[in-house]
Amino acid sequence: MELIKDTHYEGERPLFATHNLHLENVTIHTGESALKECSNIEAVNCRFEGKYPFWHNDGFVVKNCLFTEGARAALWYSNNLQMTDTLVEAPKMFREMDGIRLENVQLPYALETLWFCRNVELKNVKVDKGDYLFVHGENIRIDDFEMNGNYSFQYCKNVEIRNAVINSKDAFWNTENVTVYDSVLNGEYLGWHSRNLRLVNCKISGTQPLCYAHDLIMENCTMTEDADLAFEYSSVQATIHSPVHSVKNPRTGSITAESFGAIILDENIKAPGNCELKLWDDQTCFD
Incomplete structure (x- = not known):
C-alpha cells in the first residue's frame, strides 16, 4: 500500500x-x-x-x-x-x-443523509439537523444513537435499533420490518403506514402516533400525555405500562394499558372494528 x-x-x-x-x-x-x-x-x-x-x-x-x-x-x-x-x-x-x-x-x-443505503451498521453515532435521514434504506442495525431531525427512516426495510433517542416528526413512515428496543421516540405522527413495526421497552411522545399501521406490536412501552389520538385505523397488539391519553378508531387487535382517557369509536371506524381495550388491574374490556 x-x-x-x-x-x-x-x-x-x-x-x-x-x-x-x-x-x-x-x-x-x-x-x-x-x-x-x-x-x-x-x-x-x-x-x-x-x-x-x-x-x-x-x-x-x-x-x-x-x-x-x-x-x-x-x-x-x-x-x-x-x-x-x-x-x-x-x-x-x-x-x-x-x-x-x-x-x-x-x-x-x-440533512438528507444515508439515502438508498444497504447493509448499514451504526454504533455511538450522534446526528443533528438530520431531516430526511435514512430514506429507502435496507438492512440497518443501530446501537447507542441520538438524533434530531424530522422525517427519518421513511420507506426503510429490515431495521433494528437499540438504545436510541430519536427526536423526529414523521419517523418510520411507510417502513417494513422495523424493531426498536429500549429507546425514546419523540415526535408527531410516529410510524404511520408502517408494516410490522415492533416497539419494545420504548417511551412514546407526540400527537397522533401509530396510525394506519399494519401489524403493529408494542411490548412493555409507555406513552406520555401528549401522545393522543393514537392508533387510528391500525391493527395492533400492545402492552402499555402507562395511561393512554386518547385512542381513536383502532381497526383491530388488542391494547392493554394502565388506563384510558378519551376513547373515540365513531362512525368512521374501519372494519372489522373489533380492537379490545383492556386494563392491567382487572382486564376490563371496553367495547
Missing part, C-alpha cells in the same frame, strides 16, 4: 482512479472528486474540504477525519466503508451505498 503523508491536494480529481493508498495527515482543499473511482483507500487524520471526494469507490477506511461543510455529498455510489472517530459537518452524505459501518461518528448537519 502506497503511503501519502503530510501533504495537500486541490482542484479536480487529483487522485482519480488510484488504488491501495494510505493517506495520513492529508488535506483535500476546494475542488471536486479527489478520490473518484478508487479502491482500497485508508484515510487517517485527514481533512476534506472539497466536494464529492469519495464517489464510486470500493473498500475504504476513514479514521479520525474531518469533513467540512464544503465536502458535501462526499460518499456516494460506493461500497464497503468503515468510518470511526470522525466529524462530518457536511450534508447529504452517503447515497446509494452498500456496506457502511460508522462508529463514534458525529454528524451535526446531517
